[in-house]
Amino acid sequence: MTRRTAHALGDRALPRWTHPGAWWVWALGLATAASRTTNPILLALLVAVAGWVVARRRPDAPWSRSFVVFLRLGLVIIAIRVLFTVFFGSGVGEHVLITLPSVPLPDWAAGVAIGGPVTAEELLLAVYQGMVLATMLACIGAANSLASPARLLASVPSALYEVGVAVVVAMTFAPQLVGDVARVRTARRLRGRPDRGVRAFVGSVMPVLEGALERAVDLAAAMDSRGYGRTGPVSRRVRLTSSVLLLLGVVGVCLGVYGLLDGGTPGLVALPLLVIGVLAGVTGMVLAGRRSIRTRYRPDPWALPEWLVSVAGLLPATVIIAVAVTSPDSLVGPVAPIAWPALPLLPTLAIVVGAAAGVVAPRPPGLAVVRDLGPAAVTLEGVAA
Amino acid sequence: MIRFEDVSVVYDGASSPVLSHVDLHVPEGELVLVVGRTGTGKSTLLKCVNGLVPHFTGGTLSGRVTVAGRDTRLHPPRELADVVGIVPQDPLSGFVTDMVEDELAYGMESIGLAPDVMRRRVEETLDLLGLADLRHRPLLSLSGGQRQRVAIGAVLTTHPQVLVLDEPTSALDPGAAEEVLAALQRLVHDLGVTVLLAEHRLERVVQYADRVVVVHGGGVALEVGLPHDIMVTAPVAPPVVELGRLAGWDPLPLTVRDARRAAGPLRERLAPLADDAVRRSRATLHVLDGEVALTVDDLVVRHGAVPALRGVTLAADRGEIVAVMGRNGAGKSTLLSTLVGLHVPASGAVSVGGEMPSRLRGRELIRRVGLVPQEPTDLLVADSVGAECTASDRDCAAVAGTTRAVLDRLAPGVDDSTHPRDLSEGQRLALALSVVLAAEPPVLLLDEPTRGLDYAAKRRLVATLRDLAADGHCVVLATHDVELAAEVATRVVVLADGEIVADGPATDVVVGSPMFAPQVSKVLSPQPWLTVSEVTAALVVAS
Structure with missing residues (x-):
């Protein structure tokens, strides 16, 4: 385009x-x-x-x-x-x-x-x-x-990318977990055990978690095989600076947003905090993003x-x-x-x-x-x- | 392209190595088929190629694996992503994104290709695998064959020189399997990709292979050779090969087409025997006492708003083996689930042993009807075979030892302390089947029982099913496996879009059907032969 x-x-x-x-x-x-x-x-x-x-x-x-x-x-x-x-x-x-x-x-x-x-x-x-x-x-x-949600996370800065993937994976897991619960309930019924009520619930927690864990391992293997987590070289100082800046940014943004929404805090305090937080965060992300060699397919x-x-x-x-x-x-x-x-x-x-x-x-x-x-x-x- | 030099793999805590002293060289552009029983180390062999063994799985690898000149000891899987594409058995488990197009691009993004290169390669891959119409589709809305093709496409976009696939067609209906294999064929021929493929269903793939690697396991050396040579002596072979051996054809045919061209004389010999043999086989199979085991009358089942079954009417007697066939999503599994009361009919009636299954609970249910689900492990709850058998006896209030006795009959020699996950696929199926049979249900349902089974395990299953039917069980199996249906079914029911489109004796239904005909039938049509054993029996009687 x-x-x-x-x-x-x-x-x-x-x-x-x-x-x-x-x-x-x-x-x-x-x-x-x-x-x-x-x-x-x-x-x-x-x-x-x-x-x-x-x-x-x-x-x-x-x-x-x-x-x-x-x-x-x-x-x-x-x-x-x-x-x-x-x-x-x-x-x-x-x-x-x-x-x-x-x-x-x-x-x-x-x-x-x-x-x-x-x-x-x-x-x-x-x-x-x-x-x-x-x-x-x-x-x-x-x-x-x-x-x-997937496109949103795809457009997060590359520094946050790995966190983003974790969130995407968690989101795809939710529907699959529902499927697992249904499967386990089916199995209980086929074994002639109660498939409703508290006992059924207790009996199905372990198999469901086991299933989820197994899938997580499968997915991790697939992602590793497809090049997830390849990194470029970056110096230790840059890494440290970027972490500090990111932390400052998060704190600043949180305080600033709270101040704006609360209404009790004077806007003169809240706004500068927000601006400083955003600036620190952005700088930190740009620095941290240097490690990643990822490119984006069709960025929006x-x-x-x-x-x-x-x-x-x-x-x-x-x-x-x-x-x-x-x-x-x-x-x-x-x-x-x-x-x-x-x-x-x-x-x-x-x-x-x-x-x-x-x-x-x-x-x-x-x-x-x-x-x-x-x-x-x-x-x-x-x-x- | 791929070179294994004296490779041995020992997993942590295991007493014996999975692979020992493996030497293998796969030159560029070959399609190599890896066969072997479950548990012999096939998957380990495949995972060695991109370094998942040992980087991801743990364990110790001695010797050396090199792919395109890169040593997997020095390169973890992510560093090999641009030379090896590995497609997992269940494509859904390997998907990272939620849309087809994004999934294709994911690998390229990871290795940092330029945007214009990515655009071009996504388009090329969409065309290559016939996915262009699906590009904007959510992955979850795809059918099995489409998912498998997307999974292949997703690893292809990084232009790997090697493609590794673990049982790509095991979960697919015959049509979808052909789709996937045709795509692979194209990659090998047009792009010179080296393919390493593990598959149990030899009848589907052996014709495409350049070479076959047999993994024997247990420290025995790999057997590598041309398909023809391997098949002459292989203990297990697809029906077309067995027919070739029986008729003494040389060279041994691997495809239906080759076999048909050689089959002229055999057909002539068999022609006068056909009617007689068919009559006899029907007579032996129809040992029915006429007692109705289950009836389904004008059954409608919906999943949400989507009708999965639209007006199905069916009745089966004790002693029958009914194979339910049809493409993925045709309603086979829904029919079986409804028969054990997992779905409540929207209209129509279901009766199993005179009761409506969805109203039955607990022991009431399992004494009337039992289902072995697609994934037998779903049914298993305990962490050892012994505990599983005890739990099963308790579940169905049977005398202690009942389940164990059934298991010993179906699969002798399974150790009580083994974890169900460590059993072979065949043993696991036998265990699940024992759990179900312990309650002695007159109606037994099996969903895709041959998925992942090797030929030996399949043969045992066939014998088991026949015994059960002879004991007066009514067996209903949903399957894609036309060879299995031809072998055991007294009746074949074909479902399409939730409706029964064909229902009759196996011979009448599958002969002449391009999708559901077994290989023997394709070779000998229009004569009504279905299996090698029928042909053998007829020839023995005649001589």
């Missing part, structure tokens, strides 16, 4: 994989935006935007069916949050909906209440807070469906669509963080007194811009998943006759 075709946007572009990093930046941007508001309208809008983009640009692959799973998980979280409030809520607020019989607790458990009045304010707050988590999950789910290009997708995700995050500083009220779902949430113009527009990712990103290549069973040349008419 030439540079120019890589820059083509949206449906006019040739179908190609959008860089998985761009999808993750976009999704994390939306998730950051979600973390800073409890306004249900804005949150619902974020989920809608994520869902719309997934529907438009999701490839037809096994790993891309996870969005719905994440949505369901989000609903479960909201439900749990509400249930907790019902049973352990403190009953703050005016509109009491129902009064549960309360359980008297001993003195040392002061501050914890079970049962008692349940108020509308409390419930609403629980729903809003649950929605924040659910929305963030939906954003992560969107990234999962849009970007192939980072061209105009990738830039635009990233901006489409970062814009809502930036706008909402800024609005949170200047006029925080509009971002809060009003609980006391209960009121219809406001629709702040600027954040709404910014979130809608997030949907542009679904327009500017090229379509993914079509994946035929129809099971083709090889040459169906078995002339069975002859047999049947």
Whole structure:
């Protein structure tokens, strides 16, 4: 693919994989935006935007069916949050909906209440807070469906490559482990042993682990035979420097991200930390990458669509963080007194811009998943006759 | 190209060497077939070629193995990745990525080839192995033959001069096996790749080999020779060779085509005997007492939304041996699993001994029907043969020693303290079969029983199955092995896409079928002979 075709946007572009990093930046941007508001309208809008983009640009692959799973998980979280409030809520607020019989607790458990009045304010707050988590999950789910995990790891810097392979292998092991469990259960049934319940579970742990271990050894042998882990020569000093820089980078990035999301830390501290962390990390990786002689087959290009997708995700995050500083009220779902949430113009527009990712990103290549069973040349008419 | 000089291999903790004083030279561009019983060190021999033995497996290697001039002592497997491509027995276990195209590129990325070289080689390999339509497919969605071809392609892209394959066709149906072998043939002829290939199913591969290496194991020297010469004296040989020996053809034919050209006189001699022999063989095989063992009526089974069986109707009596055939994914295994109640029918009825198997549990089930799965080890739970037999007696509440007695009948001389993993494939199958038979189920199901079996073990299996049928068991086996079906089956059922397309006596179903006809039938068609033993018997009677 030439540079120019890589820059083509949206449906006019040739179908190609959008860089998985761009999808993750976009999704994390939306998730950051979600973390800073409890306004249900804005949150619902974020989920809608994520869902719309997934529907438009999701490839037809096994790993891309996870969005719905994440949505369901989000609903479960909201439900749990509400249930907790019902049973352990403190009953703050005016509109009491129902009064549960309360359980008297001993003195040392002061501050914890079970049962008692349940108020509308409390419930609403629980729903809003649950929605924040659910929305963030939906954003992560969107990234999962849009970007192939294997392609993402293939584009990590070569210094992290070996870690990346470990993760890929672990991910392919999960489905195989499920297959192993089924196989062991089958065997138990064939031996006339119980195939359900606790005893069956205990009896099948060892064979399943044994199977997994054996496969791990097979895979390791295959990878070794195919040249995994070939390295070029590199000096000891470079190795040491790169390790120190990587460590500093990780610490810096963690502190910086925590500061930005927390909201309690002044942005002036968090932002520089993040920047320093990223710089240290990048330098460390470049140094460490010198050891690897790996090359990349068809790396996904980072061209105009990738830039635009990233901006489409970062814009809502930036706008909402800024609005949170200047006029925080509009971002809060009003609980006391209960009121219809406001629709702040600027954040709404910014979130809608997030949907542009679904327009500017090229379509993914079509994946035929129809099971083709090889040459169906078995002339069975002859047999049947 | 490959040179073994006085190579001996001892694994840690083993008392005797796996390979001792092996000398072997494989020149460039040859396709060498490695045969030998399970446990004789074939796999070790193959793994020596790229240094997995001893770098990966441990153990001690003395002597010297050189590949393309590189000594495997000094080069670990990853440093040999550009000269040796090794394809594991189960291709899925060696896949590192999740898409066909990425898998092809993986090896090249590891050795650091330039991007434009990689692009070109991926395209070349896709064409060479006929994978172009599959390039964007997830690996898990491929059929067995396609996976095997992708696995071969994945090691080919680094342009190795040597390709090593461990039983590439053992899990494949005849059609898929031909696909893979045709691809190998092309590599040898067009690219001059040196191929070292281990395979039990000689009838599939011996015709392609330039030379055959017989590994005897136990310290006996390797036997190396031309296929014709080796086959004249080989204790085990494919049916076409046995037929050639019987008829005294010279040179000994290795392919059906050669045999057919030589078979004119034999066909003439056999023509008047055919009808008589067929009638006799049917009469001996149909010793049925008419008691119905299992019935399947309009059975539909789904995996999720995908129908695996669509309206299958089948009945089998005690004393019958039914072979279920069909390509990979046709629903053979599903049919067997449903008969032991692992799948609940979406509609239709299944009855084994008058009960619906999916409603049975525990001993109720294993006293009515037993299944030996594709991988017999799945069924085994203990860490020694003795413990396995004891556990089995307990499982089916049989008198202590029952399983052991069955095992002694099927495979005499297995030591109680052996770990099931250290048994040969044939012994392991016998052990699994004993575990199942200890509960004395009237219906016995076997899924791909000959996978990985050598000819000797196969012959024992055939005898065992015949005995079981004579005792009044109903045996149903799902198999790709047309020779086995021809040998034992009283009836052959062909499944395609979850439907029965043919059901009848073996002679009627397989004769004339390009896929399912055994070699003897292909040589002597249109006469209805299926096995060498039938032909021998007929000639003996006639003379």
